Amino acid sequence: MAKDKSIYICNECGASSARWLGKCPGCGAWNTLVETIAEPAAAGGKNRLGASFAALVPPAGVRPLAEIEAVDVARTPTGQGELDRVLGGGIVQGQVVLIGGDPGIGKSTLLLQALDALQRTQRGGDTLAAGPLPRQGAAPSGGSAAGEAAQRGSSMLYVTGEESGAQVALRAKRLGITGSQVAVLAEIQLEKILATLGQQQPAVAVIDSIQTVYSDQLTSAPGSVAQVRECAAHLTRWAKASGCAVVLVGHVTKDGQLAGPRVLEHMVDTVLYFEGDTHSSFRLIRAIKNRFGAVNEIGVFAMTERGLKGVSNPSAIFLSQHAQPVPGSCVLVTLEGTRPMLVEIQALVDTGGPSPRRLSVGLERDRLAMLLAVLHQHAGVATGDQDVFVNAVGGVRISEPAADLAVLLAITSSLRGKALPKGFIAFGEVGLAGEVRPAPRGQERLKEAAKLGFSVAVVPKANAPKKSDKAFEGLTIHAVERVDEAMALLRGLDA
Template structure:
């Protein structure tokens, strides 16, 4: 039987197929099979017979002392240092992903320029731009005087050799989807190229003790392009989120071997690049009108409280099936909350189009947004607005009950700092009934037990 000269690899699940088909037989993805040269499978018995492995030498945990190079490398952004657990770790590999135009290249260029300005060696390697184009961007950001080293290459072999052969505190690779190995004939961006190129850079970073920051592309669904093993192989996975045309940018860590994944860094895009947002709540509420359908919600980004405006618009539908649209909020969760509103109150939304928007381009993942979204929808449907200087937070159950949320004190303190006078909250805080005042915050707490009570008490015409 003749040997296969090529196989077809799914770019979504890495399944191999001897012939091409429009749909992957394993994961069901369409148009994901790409032809690649076949490799001869290794014979397990033959490999084991010629194995030249040696027994490993183990050490007691108590006898191991941290190396001198394990000191953290500051990035120049206090919030990103806190997000990473104190800074970049030498020998670590960080993957930064985000939508096109969100500011990934700008952020890593600023980080590299800061490291170079401190007297350490930093290298920026781009597979998407020439060194002249990188210089133009650095000059625009006011970073032209730093001692940053620039290079342009798409060869993973050359970049790995550079990392292993030179002493660099930081190496930036923009981006991993543009790299290719000479030994592989497949196109850059395929599963085999991304996997092997990333592994080659990771091994070089561990040997040289250099911190490597790789930029990753995302798919149209929002996931990181390439195999899932890419996220498992690196040490830190960061996601840069927000509105590409302005507003706040949020950096979250979905994986962090050297710190917590509960932190988040809030940045603001300016003419000088990305800068830490000193007062993000005031920025998000600066243009608020306070009309019906507008609710201010106290959320938590990492360990940082943030006030954000949630807007809702309810209009009669002109078709048989009502439309539900959400920007910055999970659409499936919105459908659940609308069903709870209809079942637990007298509001009828089955013949209404419902639109929900989170101002500022943020995407809320906090369960405490449930009550604010429900009250925004009810406010828009009833044509009544919430009382001024009122903030809302709480989780809504399927029975219409209002459940407690984490870190209520931080939320209330942030509301008090911006001049809010009362807060609509769950009836319990950390298992105890909430008091009328929140200590030094001087914000009157208005506990509500169920959704209908919140509507009747604060939106008087909602239940009529």
């Protein structure tokens, strides 16, 4: 018996190599080549679909873009408001969603709740637009489009490859889900899953998880790069051809990235990341890619005994409740997608040794080092011999540069040992020349702060309101152009 030939495929770009290399020859990434079994070439010189290039027919219906009518897609709410926010308003027919997160973070719990809510909504007739999710294309002979849509809209399918049906039922019991009509299939073979999809014709199907699914056409093991890529491609083609919305659950690596080939994220329509500490009751779900909505939207959930519940006012969980203002604390108005959100930035400056430490949690570490250099050069505040620790409360991750000014004010407050005034907020980007640059949608940030009762704001001059507005009543706004102005203003507020 001939020995199977092995090849090495890059997890990032999908490039292949006959032997293992530390650096991928395709994209240059390190330690991304994974061994897999080489698939034999198809007989007759044809590809896996059984068609040669000579038999390919040019596609018909090529039209200028100006002649194509732009039609808004219909969305169906999932019953989870925060999930709908991240998806862009609801789920779309034929949409393929990839959701990843750490083990035990709540992916299966959220999807089971969403499927049950969708099933109950469809049965009750309360659907978006004109009825249940319709199937794309013309109705088959002998049937009507309305009848086919009704048949499709009455079914939700949960395919579990990591648990048995009894385990899924036990989780549903813990969540208080009783009398659910969601169909459950415990299967990992792709061909059987596709056959069930064709038979059931569900409106929404969840595959939990894509790393457990395998195809008989491939000899490699489940979870390998080839299996994940091919199975995801087949499921994506099924979703686009049938109109069934497919949700794929993906594992993550130790770095928090979705496991498997990078091409997996390019094939799907929406990529969601589940974030949060398993020791905390709060979870964040973030949209990294979305062809049907805005990216970088964030949804906030609280894990309860009855599953995940949406948090309508997330600012409350990211603000520590201090009886009195404390040194080293500054509230930032950040922007997550379309939602202004208040987050507390805490800083601790302590006497360091020969090699002072710079540590940030929830913020970019390299940017912290840059801000400390700007603070020294343009405001005369030296921290070269101090340990500096910065943390975003609540486990939220802040990537926008509008947090710069709040970070500098928190560091200065800790270094001086004096708390900022009560009801104080700040935001603004800081440049290397010491200038304070405007943040996008500054008016919305200020309105959110005024609505929550904050009284003092330090903002970039370009973000200061040009005229009086009742939405800013009770909020004293100080506009600054440079870092030294902000530090001088801070000393004036102390006086």
